[in-house]
Amino acid sequence: MTLEEIRTKINEIDDQLLPLLTARLDCGREVAAVKQKTGGPVLNPGREHEILDRMENRAGAYGREVRVIYAACMEASRSLQHRLLGSGEELRTLIQSAKDRLPSGGRIACQGAEGAYSHQAALRLFPEGELRFSHAFGDVFEALRQGTADFGILPVENSSAGSVTEVYDLILKYRFFIAAATTVKIDHCLAVPKGTRRGELKTVYSHPQALAQCSEYLNKNGLSAEPFSNTAAAAKMAAQQGGSIGVICSQQAAETYGLTILDRDIQNSHSNCTRFVAVCRDPVIPPDAQKISLCFSLPHTTGSLSGVLSRFAIHGLNLTKIESRPLADKNFEYDFYLDFSGNVHEADTLDLIAALYEELPRFSFLGNYRELEAAP
Known part of the structure; x- marks a missing residue:
């Protein structure tokens, strides 16, 4: 067969598959209606693994490929059910109650001393802020927890040296919200x-x-x-x-x-920049927010991370960072920190976050915020 003939055959098969796929999604809609009455969870891991194992065994030489296809079908069905059920009510309420504007001032906690790069970031984000400097990153989080600061300024990533892992560990520990971010040009x-x-x-x-x-x-x-x-x-x-x-x-x-x-200008890279975030106790989500941060852990099942990441691809969302950090009191268990482009005021994006909120252990919405690029 020629390539064109094979493509024609594929189109014919797709025409046969589409009605079956939409019929399967119709079943997912009916399942949601039943669960709305009974209150059952959307995710049923045992049922899903039973289906995946059965289909993989029946597919013979194409077992692995068929398993991937059916996993995607079930991800799509769950996404539909979450949307129909309005999953994540607590999270939706939190987002709706968030402030929509970052103040120009307030009590701002920074790690370091006057003249630090965090000082520059603080002045850029809070030009009228009352700056207070702390010795350690943990002191900034404690100032927020105790209510002696309104916002904390912290470095999270450098373009050449990578992530500031201590700060990510503290973000995952305290689960405060990111209200804004900015990038500072580094000239050492x-x-x-x-x-x-x-x-x-x-x-x-x-x-x-x-x-x-x-x-x-x-x-x-x-x-x-x-x-x-x-x-x-x-x-x-x-x-x-x-x-x-x-x-x-x-x-x-x-x-x-x-x-x-x-x-x-002695740094290795002359385009060296550091990304800083402003952290606070209560969410601030401006209407033009363009970046979302989440953290969560995953169930100990094969392909769980791949399954979660595929959901972002299905929604057309661009991941910009994923960071794994070990849980201090667990053996080989991790929290994941994730950044992606999006706005929670868009229905599809909010539906995805709400679905993950329902399904994933230790899930936290860390904020939806604007990110200022490096000043020239």
Whole structure:
């Protein structure tokens, strides 16, 4: 057979399959009507696995392929049932009650010190904010929990050094909401206390992410890297302590603490950026929000992650990040953090999130927010 003849045959088979597929979805609609009366759950894992195993065995050499096809059919049927039943009522209520505007001010908690990149992010998102600096990332979350801060500014990802895993662990622990995000251009400097000469310099202090971002420069110049809590905090320490030590920090931090800049723009990548998020206790969802963050765990079944991700593909939603983090009190069990493009005011998107809310363990909606690109 020629390729065109094979394609013609495929079209004929598809014409026969379509009525059967829509009839199967009609059955899903009828199942939803029954469950609305009985209150039964949409997801029945035992029933699904029984069908998948049976069809895989009957399909012979095409068993695996047929299993994938039937899994997609059942994902679609469940999605339809959730929509008809209005699943996730608690989540829908939470989203409907969210504030629709980010304030320009408030009490803003940042990790680090004045002049840090988090300081720049805070000023960009909250130009009238009352900034309060904390020593550790966990202190920012505790300030939110205790009500002494309205928003917390935290770095979550760098374009060259990757995720800030400690922050993701804290997001998954506290389950606060992300209200906004922004990207800050990173231009690292090598700075020293006044009077320190280049030849005296042996050790450089900074946040581990900044040290990783400038690893090529440090190696080339034979400088030893020492981790510190924050780039600006390292600059402040160097100014107070003096001596033959250096720091990697922003120009703003160097100038704030009176340090001498020896070299500028020393990061490995000259397009280096860090993404910061604003975290709060109650959801804020502006009408033009374009990014959604979720976290959840998965049942211990083969293909569970693939099944969840396929639902986003079915809805035409673009995943921008997925991060897995181990559960501290479990062996080889994980929470997943996920970002994707979308707006919860769109019915299809809200229906998907509500369905996942009903089906997935430890599910949390973490926010729908605007993300500002890096300032020029």
